Amino acid sequence: MFVETVDLIGRLLKGLTGEEDPLLVDGGDHADLASTIAFSLAKKQKRSPPLIAADLAEKLRILPELDGITIFSTGPYLNFTFGGEYLAQCVAAARKPGYGTLLKKYERVSIExxxxxxxxxxxxxxxxxxxxxxxxxxxxxxxxxxxxxxxxxxxxxxxxxxxxxxxxxxxxxxxxxxxxxxxxxxxxxxxxxxxxxxxxxxxxxxxxxxxxxxxxxxxxxxxxxxxxxxxxxxxxxxxxxxxxxxxxxxxxxxxxxxxxxxxxxxxxxxxxxxxxxxxxxxxxxxxxxxxxxxxxxxxxxxxxxxxxxxxxxxxxxxxxxxxxxxxxxxxxxxxxxxxxxxxxxxxxxxxxxxxxxxLPEGAMSTRSGTFVSADELIEEVTARALEEVTKRRPELSPGERMAIARSVAVGAIRFDIVRVSPEKSTVFNWKQALDFERQSAPYVQYAHARACSILAKAGDFEEVYEYNDPHEIALTKAIARFPAVITSVVTDLRPHLLATYIRDVADLFNSFYRFVPVLKAEGSLRDARLCLVDATRNTLREALQTLGIDALESM
RNA sequence: GGGCAUGUGGCCUAGUCAGGAUAGGGCGUUAGCCUCCUAAGCUAAUGGUCGGGGGUUCGAAUCCCUCCAUGCCCGCCA
Known part of the structure; x- marks a missing residue:
């Protein structure tokens, strides 16, 4: 829905202005999407950007294709805020198994x-x-x-x-x-x-x-x-x-x-x-x-x-x-x-x-034997994870605790490495590798497990897609961007975008979790929130799998 | 010496390619939050000359020039 909506706005804006590029940018705190096209039109039309932006907003508002999208200008910026229908469609789409999978292509790719x-x-x-x-x-x-x-x-x-x-x-x-x-x-x-x-x-x-x-x-x-x-x-x-x-x-x-x-x-x-x-x-x-x-x-x-x-x-x-x-x-x-x-x-x-x-002491070298092996890293991180699981879930069997520890460890290692953009040189840091808080895979896995836990307790619920709370809306809009993130990763060859993205979704879900009651809500409000929790669960799961990290249902 | 890359608060990092609205996060530190859906959580406070200098632009962390620092490369090795 996100990509489709951006494309639609871009096409209409190009048609209206005759410009090649609709100059769409992220709306930040102001809107879901913005255009800075008024700046570039200012010279040609010899009018001030704010006037042009206001004018364009008025012309776009009457287009039936943009029903449900709030269009307004703030100074020279032309802003778009997506409405309830957009949110509903995004959540419904995100609940489907395989969400984020794009259209089948026939170009054969090899990766070495x-x-x-x-x-x-x-x-x-x-x-x-x-x-x-x-x-x-x-x-x-x-x-x-x-x-x-x-x-x-x-x-x-x-x-x-x-x-x-x-x-x-x-x-x-x-x-x-x-x-x-x-x-x-x-x-x-x-x-x-x-x-x-x-x-x-x-x-x-x-x-x-x-x-x-x-x-x-x-x-x-x-x-x-x-x-x-x-x-x-x-x-x-x-x-x-x-x-x-x-x-x-x-x-x-x-x-x-x-x-x-x-x-x-x-x-x-x-x-x-x-x-x-x-x-x-x-x-x-x-x-x-x-x-x-x-x-x-x-x-x-x-x-x-x-x-x-x-x-x-x-x-x-x-x-x-x-x-x-x-x-x-x-x-x-x-x-x-x-x-x-x-x-x-x-x-x-x-x-x-x-x-x-x-390494902190210098370059790694196989020849001189100065390196931290991946096996050693896996072992250390798994031991640390097991310690943590044992502390948190003493009631689980040793086998169950070990299974969770392994999933947490691999996730932590993979995430810790993939989150940094490839062009940065890094110094291996044990403290950071063993940190399972916030900007880490366990943090995301935990958010996923929380969503699973809510759904397990919820029982049956109806499909309702109505959202008004700011936490609900922010979360939904983040979920909607997943397919666009996949596209960016493969076109720009930048896998770290996935890590940045999934962290955003987990952050927003944790805030939602804290401030918006789900199981205690009533009627259609409860149903709508459960649908959103399910959409989040599915998006986190699909994104975690794309990162090669287990989506644990309990941890 | 030449080439490639990087430089964002004490530390780590997003944003830089396709320039836009008060530069996002995290760690740390400080202060709060578990009779409430898993506290691997949440909230707030703290902390920034976006390496320095010049330029282009209505507008620069982002583009150009220059200098500095760091990493990597410059094998009839792989």
Whole structure:
């Protein structure tokens, strides 16, 4: 209803003024919607903005299409306040299962996210990528797109060669109960120490890389095993964060099936190509890059970029919109990749970059072992949540308390990460991660549980949609914006808008809860309020699901 | 040195792309609210040169220039 109403007003205003843009803005405290069109018309008409606004208000008021909308001017501003019929339709729509789901679309979307190297567990920096990507994928599906989520496994890089070397020579054994990814990280850290102490080991690493590229059976087997051991642990962490990938794409695939060679052949024929023996690079100065873009080393082995181009060429052939979620450290290579694809006549991906997460003591690094793992974070937050549930709901069984604690913990982690806009670099903060008040998922989950509790006690009620109380009206208007928020998230690739939005709805519901009695109201007033509680419950539920957070009915 | 990004009360953050009406929240601090639908809640108080300076505009947190601070990148690593 919100989008439709804004569109209608925009169309009528354009028709009336002949302007291209109706200059609609948020009405703030003054109205539901406002237009600043009077300012831009002032010069052309040589009249003062307030006069023009008053004039337009009068002309719009008599249009039958705008019945039920209060139109008035305040100085130069043209204001619109939506009426009872609008509120009624919004609440009715918000109660339907699946509210917020947009019209089915046929553009195929791929989203690549996380894609952390399989040389250790996911840490709190990686999961910013994960949670942004997963929330985006959920939003795309909500917006009606067929969407496939991919994890690109760098399974033949130097890091993996280091892990393989470590596994074969350092004699480190996996501890009982140790997750594969944590075990691989220990090997990786130790191997790097060994290399630092004895640089001659690099020769062995290089040999491994040549052998894997040639497709040597034994080496391939060793790489595969090391990667699988790690990925198995990463998958467990992803599952615990409510994150799902539809496909794990191995970069070695593009070498094995010949795609990379075909792409390199194409690139070698381009004007920008520079070939020196087995060495191949691209001169991207025409695209504004100073350094050459290396694709093959002097020994003829390919670098990551070559495989990445092949991967993206494959994606362009199979999807209409390709989205990559990448850390800020990939900005340069992302831009080089895009420039190269453009030169090849391919469509570059849409890249959503997010800035770094660091620790108070400095940057995180898998190699040096200085990071807070996602598993550790989940464990700590779950323990803290369990403590809280036990305090609040001692009557529940340990199993029930644990189930709630898990849902609260995953929600708290996901929300804490997704609420910050991607372009801000952040410092990981335990106090904030363990805070379950106000601007947090538990706060929203709690509002949802409250709504459920009221409805459970209410029994049957009639459909009545009449609202006069300011708390009712404010809540209804917030609920009505949900579909518009989904649209913004997928068009601007800004998942944090969902977090901001859901917090607004929860805030308004909690105020409503405090000041407007529902079960104690009588007759049609009670029915109308119960309908609004149900609409809020459903909106919170749908929005929480889009954020990958459980909508608990009791907590 | 060059490139990209960020800078909003003691701390965290929305708003910046598509400029508009007194810059929204939260944490903290202070003072209230559970014989009343779950207090993971509600209300109020406190606290701001929107990094500094210049410019464009009827109007700038938002656009342009410049300076400062911070993060990231500038590998035949990924």
């Amino acid at each position: 996210h996380t894609s952390a190297n399989p040389n250790g567990p996911l840490h709190v920096g990686h999961i910013r990528n994960t949670i942004i990507g997963d929330t985006l994928a959920r939003a795309f599906r909500k917006a009606g797109y067929p969407c496939e989520v991919q994890y690109y496994i760098n399974d033949m890089g130097r890091q993996i060669a280091i892990v393989v070397w470590g596994l074969e020579t350092l004699g480190i054994t996996r501890l009982p109960g140790e997750k594969g990814d944590h075990f691989i990280a220990r090997v990786y850290v130790r191997a790097n120490h060994a290399i630092r102490d004895d640089e001659s080991i690099n020769g062995a690493i290089e040999r491994l890389m040549q052998e894997i590229e040639r497709g040597d059976r034994d080496v391939d087997q060793a790489f595969r095993q090391a990667v699988n051991t790690c990925v198995e642990g990463i998958k467990e962490t992803l599952f615990n964060l409510h994150v799902h990938h539809d496909r794990f794409v191995r970069e070695s695939t593009f070498v094995r099936i010949g795609d990379m060679q075909r792409v390199l052949d194409r690139l070698a024929r381009m004007d920008e190509a520079e070939v020196e023996g087995k060495f191949l690079s691209l001169d991207l100065t025409s695209s504004g890059f100073e350094k050459k873009y290396v694709l093959k080393r002097a020994d003829g082995t390919s670098v990551y970029a070559a495989r990445d181009i092949a991967y993206h060429v494959w994606k362009t052939a199979n999807y209409d919109r390709n989205i990559d979620v990448l850390g800020a450290d990939h900005k340069l290579i992302g831009a080089q990749l895009s420039a190269t694809l453009r030169l090849m006549g391919e469509v570059p991906p849409e890249i959503l970059h997010f800035e770094f997460v660091s």
